[in-house]
Amino acid sequence: MKKRLIALSAVLALPVAACSGPAAEEAAGEQGDGSSLTVVLANTSCVLNFPVYSALAEGFFEEEGLDLQVEAVNGSSAVLQAMLAGQADFGGPGAVPVMAAQARGEDVVYFMNASPGGSFFLIAPEDSGITGPEDLAGKTVGVATADGNEVVFVDVIMDGAGVGEDGFEKLTVGEGGQAVAAFERGDIDAYAASSDGFATIENAGFSLLDITPPDVDYMFGNGYAAPRDLIDSEPEALEAFGKGFYRAVQWAEENPDQAIDNCAEYQPQEVEDRDYATRLLEISALTRVSPYPEDPWGSMRAEDWEAMLQDAVDAGHVEEGQVDVDQVYTNDLVDGFQP
Numbered sequence: 001m002k003k004r005l006i007a008l009s010a011v012l013a014l015p016v017a018a019c020s021g022p023a024a025e026e027a028a029g030e031q032g033d034g035s036s037l038t039v040v041l042a043n044t045s046c047v048l049n050f051p052v053y054s055a056l057a058e059g060f061f062e063e064e065g066l067d068l069q070v071e072a073v074n075g076s077s078a079v080l081q082a083m084l085a086g087q088a089d090f091g092g093p094g095a096v097p098v099m100a101a102q103a104r105g106e107d108v109v110y111f112m113n114a115s116p117g118g119s120f121f122l123i124a125p126e127d128s129g130i131t132g133p134e135d136l137a138g139k140t141v142g143v144a145t146a147d148g149n150e151v152v153f154v155d156v157i158m159d160g161a162g163v164g165e166d167g168f169e170k171l172t173v174g175e176g177g178q179a180v181a182a183f184e185r186g187d188i189d190a191y192a193a194s195s196d197g198f199a200t201i202e203n204a205g206f207s208l209l210d211i212t213p214p215d216v217d218y219m220f221g222n223g224y225a226a227p228r229d230l231i232d233s234e235p236e237a238l239e240a241f242g243k244g245f246y247r248a249v250q251w252a253e254e255n256p257d258q259a260i261d262n263c264a265e266y267q268p269q270e271v272e273d274r275d276y277a278t279r280l281l282e283i284s285a286l287t288r289v290s291p292y293p294e295d296p297w298g299s300m301r302a303e304d305w306e307a308m309l310q311d312a313v314d315a316g317h318v319e320e321g322q323v324d325v326d327q328v329y330t331n332d333l334v335d336g337f338q339p
Contacts, residue, residue: 034065035237040088042079042222044072046263046270047280048195049092051114051288055248057262064240076222080108083227090226090238094119095305096149096312098225103322107228110329112242112298112337115221116290118212120153121198121283124190125183126207133161133211136168142188144175150192152311153216160215180204195287199280203273217291218304219311231330239336246297246337249288256281298337300329 039052046053052070055061061068073079076093080101083091092114101108122141124130130139136158143150151170158168173182175197182188183206190211193201202208224241231238252259259281264271271277290297305325312318 034062034067035234035240036067036069037089037234037237037241038069038071038087039224039241040079040082040091041070041072042076042092042094043074044267045196046267047260047277048284050252050259050263050281050284051245051248053266054252054259054262055244057265058248058251060244060247060251061240064244066237066240066244068241068244080106083108083225089230089234090224090241092222092224094149094222095220095308096317099309099312099323099328100317102328103318108225109228109231109327110223110225110300111231111238111333112224112245113220113290113300114223114245114298115287116292116297117221117287118216118219119194119221119287120150120212120216120219121193121195121210122154122157122190122212123193123198123201123208124211126209128189128209130190131209131211133157133213134163135211136161136190137163138168139189140169140171140187142171142173142179142182142191144173144179144192144194144197146172147315149219150194152315153219154192156216156219156311157213160213176200177204180206195283196280198283199276202279203276214291218301218307220300220304221287223298223300231333235333236336239333242298242333242337243339247339249285249297250339252281252285296331296334296338299331299334302326305329 041049041052056068071082071088073082076097079091079093080097082088084106095110098108098110122133130136141154143154154170155165171188173179173188179191179197180201183191183201191201198208226238256278260271260274260277263277302325305328309323309325313320
């Protein structure tokens, strides 16, 4: 089994300039004027967005000639709203919301696959005897919501394991503490967890096994998208973002403690429990690892988009023929992301 990681009025403008750190300040002084962009993230967690915040704190964006401002909202829909309202230049939504936006006529394009390892894990307690999805026949799999992407994630896995929808039960149990309680009561045998869900359940005392199979390798997590005209007019600035981001991914592999320290500057309450924050960072880092190591980091495959589009059609998020995969993403900037 392969380890994997998937309201506009509530916009939180984060004080990035005040918390950039000495490396960023030194780099900014050396670089002078550069491109200036605002990115909007899909959640307010520093640890889940560690590449952005570490790239800021360590001066990677400035070294690439980019002056980056950061805002954070709750969810992909709010990211797209902020972008389309002109409150941010680009952002980090999920693939399906971008396809839905294109179906509505919005020319928003994915330009970087920032979470090639996906957004979800199928997890089970180590002492349960469950070592793969085929062991879940006749058992119950918990999901956070009844209509979220994790439902499709579970269905694809179970179909691939030869367990049809009538061969197991899906139970909506919520996330965080609610998922912990569901395991404690014995209501569920496995759970489709996000990165923070995985860390929360482990932090509650469960030893967990990741039983996610390769069937869902195509389901990459949130990446970065921008209006097509920005991609056309500011390709170097977006390449600078991608390169700084990827540098931070690689840097954090060697400097996890400093990555947590950086988050203590931006979101101190998030890292008060250092052990939890460290585990969350480890799990979040798995989402940055591509199942296709031969491909350039940040790139996307047409067949993965086709599979996700079919999932979106099946789920009713878009209609057949509304979205052209060739128009919804681009790999044109990927070479600029590489070290």
